[in-house]
Amino acid sequence: MARPLMLTIMRLLTPTLEFDMLVFIETLINGLLLGALYALFGMGLSLSLGVMRMINIAHGDFIVLGAYLSSVIVMSTDLGPLASLLLLLPLMFVIGWLLQVVLFNRVVGRDPLSPLLLTFGLSIVIQNLLQEGFSADTRSLPAGDLALQGVELGGMSIGVLPLISAAISIAVFWFINRLIHRSPVGAAVRAVADDQETARLVGVNDKRLFAYMTGLILVTVGIASVLYGMRTPFSPASGPERLIFSFEAVVLGGLGNLWGTFIGGLIIGVSQLFGARIDTGLGPFFGHLVFLLALIARPQGLFKGGKS
Amino acid sequence: MLEVNSLSAYYGLFQALFDVDLRVEEGECISLIGANGAGKTTLMRALVGALKVDSASVLFEGQPVGGQSERQQLARGVTLVPEGRRLFPSLTVRENIELAQHHGRPGKWDAELLFQELPALAEVQNRMSTELSGGQQQLVAISRALVTNPRLLLCDEISLGLSPYAVDEVYRLLNRARKDGMSVVLVEQNVQRALAEADRFYCIQKGRVVLDGPAADADHHAVANAYFGV
Ligand SMILES: Nc1ncnc2c1ncn2[C@@H]1O[C@H](COP(=O)(O)OP(=O)(O)O)[C@@H](O)[C@H]1O
Ligand SMILES: [Mg+2]
Numbered sequence: 001m002a003r004p005l006m007l008t009i010m011r012l013l014t015p016t017l018e019f020d021m022l023v024f025i026e027t028l029i030n031g032l033l034l035g036a037l038y039a040l041f042g043m044g045l046s047l048s049l050g051v052m053r054m055i056n057i058a059h060g061d062f063i064v065l066g067a068y069l070s071s072v073i074v075m076s077t078d079l080g081p082l083a084s085l086l087l088l089l090p091l092m093f094v095i096g097w098l099l100q101v102v103l104f105n106r107v108v109g110r111d112p113l114s115p116l117l118l119t120f121g122l123s124i125v126i127q128n129l130l131q132e133g134f135s136a137d138t139r140s141l142p143a144g145d146l147a148l149q150g151v152e153l154g155g156m157s158i159g160v161l162p163l164i165s166a167a168i169s170i171a172v173f174w175f176i177n178r179l180i181h182r183s184p185v186g187a188a189v190r191a192v193a194d195d196q197e198t199a200r201l202v203g204v205n206d207k208r209l210f211a212y213m214t215g216l217i218l219v220t221v222g223i224a225s226v227l228y229g230m231r232t233p234f235s236p237a238s239g240p241e242r243l244i245f246s247f248e249a250v251v252l253g254g255l256g257n258l259w260g261t262f263i264g265g266l267i268i269g270v271s272q273l274f275g276a277r278i279d280t281g282l283g284p285f286f287g288h289l290v291f292l293l294a295l296i297a298r299p300q301g302l303f304k305g306g307k308s
Numbered sequence: 309m310l311e312v313n314s315l316s317a318y319y320g321l322f323q324a325l326f327d328v329d330l331r332v333e334e335g336e337c338i339s340l341i342g343a344n345g346a347g348k349t350t351l352m353r354a355l356v357g358a359l360k361v362d363s364a365s366v367l368f369e370g371q372p373v374g375g376q377s378e379r380q381q382l383a384r385g386v387t388l389v390p391e392g393r394r395l396f397p398s399l400t401v402r403e404n405i406e407l408a409q410h411h412g413r414p415g416k417w418d419a420e421l422l423f424q425e426l427p428a429l430a431e432v433q434n435r436m437s438t439e440l441s442g443g444q445q446q447l448v449a450i451s452r453a454l455v456t457n458p459r460l461l462l463c464d465e466i467s468l469g470l471s472p473y474a475v476d477e478v479y480r481l482l483n484r485a486r487k488d489g490m491s492v493v494l495v496e497q498n499v500q501r502a503l504a505e506a507d508r509f510y511c512i513q514k515g516r517v518v519l520d521g522p523a524a525d526a527d528h529h530a531v532a533n534a535y536f537g538v
Contacts, residue, residue: 184406184407184410187399187403187406187407188407190396190398190399191396191398191399191407193398194396194397194398194399195394195396197358197394198390198394198396199396200358200377200378200379201356201358201378201382201387201388201390201394202382202407202408202411202412202452202456203378203379203382203383203408203410203411203412203456204407204411205379
């Protein structure tokens with residue numbers, strides 16, 4: 001009973017292709033692996049929205065900035081992209097901390113429009129600086145053998161690099177979730193997210209907490225940057241598209257819900273790859289389509305009601 | 309201990325307090341009495357630093373402290389139990405209390421002592437604060453303030469919406485804490501209770517102190533007039 005139904009659904013999903021179970025499963029797995037990376041893109045956005053009620057329009061540009069910084073480290077040392085994280089992540093933390101102290105703390109907690117305008121401006125500034133510094137050409141991080149290696153699995157081939165990035169993404173989600181739900185600092189973060197005014201009354205230093213938070217957010221961005229740059233070529237103008245994928249993951253999962261963001265990322269990744277199976281150019285469009293349909297069905301996001 | 313001198317407070321262009329004078333002595337309990345919108349909450353928020361006011365309009369042990377941050381007032385020993393309890397819904401009861409304890413002053417009161425004093429709260433310490441009854445939530449709100457070990461505790465409408473039994477329990481906890489010499493400023497809608505608990509009272513009307521004196525020989529008729537603004 002369930003099997004014929006599933007076959008019909010699968011045929012609908014892949015109308016231009018002869019139905020092939022292997023292709024279906026392979027696409028699904030690759031979509032999930034890509035989605036885990038999108039989820040990692042979305043994590044920082046989810047955190048800043050959930051905790052500081054602030055949307056960072058420059059989020060995608062920070063992902064691209066991280067990829068360029070990693071490429072600078074790779075070229076000027078003999079570290080590989082993954083090893084470049086050792087230098088990149090502390091640097092990203094400092095950048096995030098400084099941004100919050102110097103810029104964002106002036107506008108958070110007031111009307112929602114000010115952070116939007118500020119980070120919109122920042123997005124343009126970062127894109128221009130990247131273009132000045134690195135020209136408009138695309139580049140990518142050298143993934144070496146990793147890019148070519150695959151695991152054979154029942155006739156399918158799954159890339160090692162996507163597997164590694166998905167594992168890292170899951171580990172980061174697990175760690176950040178634990179930090180927020182199982183630590184004293186996490187309790188302060190949740191308190192500020194619940195009620196900033198009252199958190200101040202019990203002595204929480206909200207502005208300092210925000211500075212650490214944005215530092216941490218840029219650390220997650222740095223990790224996403226390197227995994228992204230190893231898999232896809234990037235240019236100074238790649239930021240906005242990264243922002244859109246992140247945004248879709250966050251909104252799909254329900255605002256302020258970390259694991260929701262994770263699932264949201266998976267859905268976008270899977271949709272894109274099935275779209276690309278129908279027509280190679282249709283991948284991102286298919287992701288947007290599924291996002292819109294899901295949003296019409298559940299405007300509050302798929303997993304609203306969970307804890308942040 | 310605390311001296312308020314011609315304090316004025318504003319929300320943007322709207323002036324909510326006009327030249328308020330008030331003092332609280334060590335170990336004293338005073339009641340602020342006044343209708344809705346009189347400015348009682350505004351006055352308390354100004355005292356804990358949640359609202360910016362002139363530095364010289366609030367003296368703590370003779371030092372001008374008006375307009376300093378919530379954290380500075382907390383470190384000095386001035387803590388507010390906010391109107392409407394304002395527990396953090398994403399935190400358990402214990403987390404609510406420990407968060408404040410962590411940021412407050414060291415001292416006698418901590419989560420363990422409170423759970424000893426309030427066995428009913430100890431039983432629900434790992435529940436989310438939203439799962440508790442109103443009375444229990446208010447006890448958590450007061451506990452959350454007590455663990456900062458305040459020298460001056462400001463209580464804004466701590467009996468609002470509670471059953472008579474729950475109100476008694478709330479005041480029992482408060483009086484237990486007062487035994488060590490803590491000063492209290494009370495806002496209480498029940499005027500009888502406000503006068504019974506306090507050493508002195510202030511009537512506030514439309515942002516101004518219109519009457520004050522010892523609670524024991526308060527003229528209830530005059531207080532009612534000040535309250536209703538006749
Ligand atoms: N956040 C605010 N913004 C503007 N006006 C306010 C705000 N809070 C209170 N007010 C005004 O200040 C006055 C005093 O309010 P409040 O201190 O809350 O009174 P009370 O606690 O005595 O009921 C009221 O007129 C109220 O409308
Ligand atoms: Mg009030």
